[in-house]
Amino acid sequence: MSQRVVLLAHEKFPDGSKTANGIIRYGDQDVVAVLDRDRAGDRVADHLPGVSDAPVVGSFGDVEGEVDELIVGISPIGGAFDESWRPDVRAAIEAGCDVTAGLHYFLNDDEEFAALAADHGVTLTDVREPHEGLGVAEGRADEVSADVVLTVGTDCGVGKMTATMELAAAAEAAGVDACVVPTGQTGIMVEGWGNPVDRVVSDFTAGAVEEMVLERGDDHDLLIVEGQASIVHPAYSAVTCGILHGAMPDALVLCHEAGRKAIHGYEDTALPPIEEYVDLYESVAAPVHGTEVVAGALNTSGVDDDDAAREAVADFSERLGAPAADLVRFDAGDVVGALR
Amino acid sequence: MSQRVVLLAHEKFPDGSKTANGIIRYGDQDVVAVLDRDRAGDRVADHLPGVSDAPVVGSFGDVEGEVDELIVGISPIGGAFDESWRPDVRAAIEAGCDVTAGLHYFLNDDEEFAALAADHGVTLTDVREPHEGLGVAEGRADEVSADVVLTVGTDCGVGKMTATMELAAAAEAAGVDACVVPTGQTGIMVEGWGNPVDRVVSDFTAGAVEEMVLERGDDHDLLIVEGQASIVHPAYSAVTCGILHGAMPDALVLCHEAGRKAIHGYEDTALPPIEEYVDLYESVAAPVHGTEVVAGALNTSGVDDDDAAREAVADFSERLGAPAADLVRFDAGDVVGALR
Structure with a gap:
């Protein structure tokens, strides 16, 4: 029960x-x-x-x-x-x-x-209390047999956790053995395992992610690592950067909320253009493990009209130079196809 | 005594x-x-x-x-x-x-x-046990009256702590009221205060730095924040990124060791070119607080010959597009002059 x-x-x-x-x-x-x-x-x-x-x-x-x-x-x-x-x-x-x-x-x-x-x-x-024995990353997450995809974001609360869950479900539906790697409290509560990466000692941020990738990465075809925050977040970027380097992802999915103009709670900090996020995530990741933004997930829950939402997705896709979708509202097919 | x-x-x-x-x-x-x-x-x-x-x-x-x-x-x-x-x-x-x-x-x-x-x-x-009551950054470090300089690095162990101490001493010698903001165990032991930023909860990384900048930033003309690790370090980049956004520095000093080719302990990870470090640090910082690399500190302790060391400094300076020095071996004048 x-x-x-x-x-x-x-x-x-x-x-x-x-x-x-x-x-x-x-x-x-x-x-x-x-x-x-x-x-x-x-x-x-x-x-x-x-x-x-x-x-x-x-x-x-x-x-x-x-x-x-x-x-x-x-x-x-x-x-x-x-x-x-x-x-x-x-x-x-x-x-x-x-x-x-x-x-x-x-x-x-x-x-x-x-x-x-x-x-x-x-x-x-x-669930936010990390387990004992976490340590520093060894730069080994790329040794696993699974493809590793990481959801990254323009800000907190734009839909990374949702995108992670939807992508895993859509991949499973397409016959791919996919596993979510949860890094935050909600993902951990939903999946029943995971490290609360925003709560670990900062030196162990990447290590806490690497540990999970190594633990599951040879048992599945695809790992979808739940990202956190944003590489330009005034308070939480440390968590984002640690996950990016610890997971050594083969591909990134950039998550964004339609209409978001500034970092939530830090309204003086305007979001840079989407193109700049793509460049930042790829160029920060590259020296450790080359990767690219292969798809986008746009949260259009604040857009009432379906046509306007579709237009927002098309615009986001064009800026990314990659397929995009609202994974809750529309079909995830193109995005899932881009992951592997 | x-x-x-x-x-x-x-x-x-x-x-x-x-x-x-x-x-x-x-x-x-x-x-x-x-x-x-x-x-x-x-x-x-x-x-x-x-x-x-x-x-x-x-x-x-x-x-x-x-x-x-x-x-x-x-x-x-x-x-x-x-x-x-x-x-x-x-x-x-x-x-x-x-x-x-x-x-x-x-x-x-x-x-x-x-x-x-x-x-x-x-x-x-x-000294690596953080004090109680740390919290998330509010994006307020730019409110202090002091100029804020952050030392950043190409890797761990290239001389950021040394550069921080040498720059503060040289600034003081030039009549500037300078204060070191220590973020690691050595700096804390030397200065007698500071937050061990690599040991705080990852969500509080930027906040632990912001707290120190706000605490001292109106009492001095110049704060020199001790950086940690590197924005491309496979294990510790979270700490680097949190300090970069938490300190909201007005200027950066890039620290490097002459001859270093790969991340220490992660020999598969080659250091990117110096020009790329400049771009990465500036572009990751920009959305939160615009800053630029205004000078470089080159550790030439592994270069026996003074002429070869001078040549290495000149080459580093050219790649940076900014003045550089070995702050221990040679004169710090040009570098200190570039800070304000």
């Missing part, structure tokens, strides 16, 4: 609840409810078309039915725990539920939660 | 003992002895000209004179503790000395050392 989960997404569902949305779309969990006090009474299907429906409720106490696990499905900039979530986490533990989060703030380090979890015999899981 | 220190550098002095050499050259500590079992009986001055002399001895038990502190002056790739050093650390603690290290392995987490230190009332200091 699937794990029955409640997703905490207060004040953020659906536009700011990347983790909740990823689990709703790609996880094999059974989503019992979403917690969002601003949208209590709505339904998930009102906001996310084409997924299993579930009620949106205001607090854990309002959830009806059996629940195995509460998952924190949002992650503010900086990964802090918002104290307004405490009553729901407490209520879940007291109801005998496990609690899982992907924050920089660890549930297991919270004295109240740790004590309460011990009392009630439930497990607190911090 | 200066702190009387012994520097542990077994089997690595002087070519592989970057931290020990940095303290000998730039620290205000009084170096009582260097420990290197392979060179016992030598003198420091046999190997490093122009510094205060001290004996090289085989073990802590062979040191003569009063000692306040043992400093681990070497750091292998990966930052591990070598078990062959244990008897010296133990002997130092038992003799009532503090012990300081900049390894990824923390002395304070070693049960034997922690217990022994408690028994003898000495302090174990792990």
